Ligand code: SF4
């Protein structure tokens with residue numbers, strides 16, 4: 001071992017060189033929440049229950065999404081459309097209750113793929129943090145997209161940037 005090696009000088013300079021080289025590299029960290037990274041184009045976030053162009057609910061409570069769900073996160077209750085409710089529900093059956101347990105959901109998107117009515121979509125937003133488990137049970141009112149006829153602004157916002165969920 002040379003004297004320089006005995007004093008650990010080569011190792012110290014090598015280490016300092018690595019440290020200084022990082023000073024000029026782009027930082028991988030961001031100042032969240034002021035700065036936000038763009039989502040991937042294939043990001044799957046919170047669900048929406050979609051409406052058609054006349055604002056009618058698309059879901060017919062057929063249950064295919066619940067059957068397809070590997071996490072058993074979806075539950076619903078079907079009801080028959082009554083005379084006079086044609087402007088509310090697109091089909092003769094609709095979901096009187098519809099719930100998704102976001103603590104179970106793995107955001108796989110199989111419910112979206114299984115739906116024959118284009119009634120459920122995963123958007124590019126995510127479930128906010130919550131102190132209680134109940135806050136993660138999303139009911140129909142939480143999931144239903146605003147009416148595009150009466151609230152076009154809210155509808156566009158809920159639809160998100162992915163362009164999915166368009167009638
Ligand atoms: S995204 Fe997947 S896990 Fe979540 S509700 Fe849909 S099918 Fe179930």
Ligand code: SF4
Nearest residue numbers: 059060062063065115
């Ligand atoms: S969201 Fe689609 S698959 Fe699920 S119950 Fe409604 S219509 Fe059927």
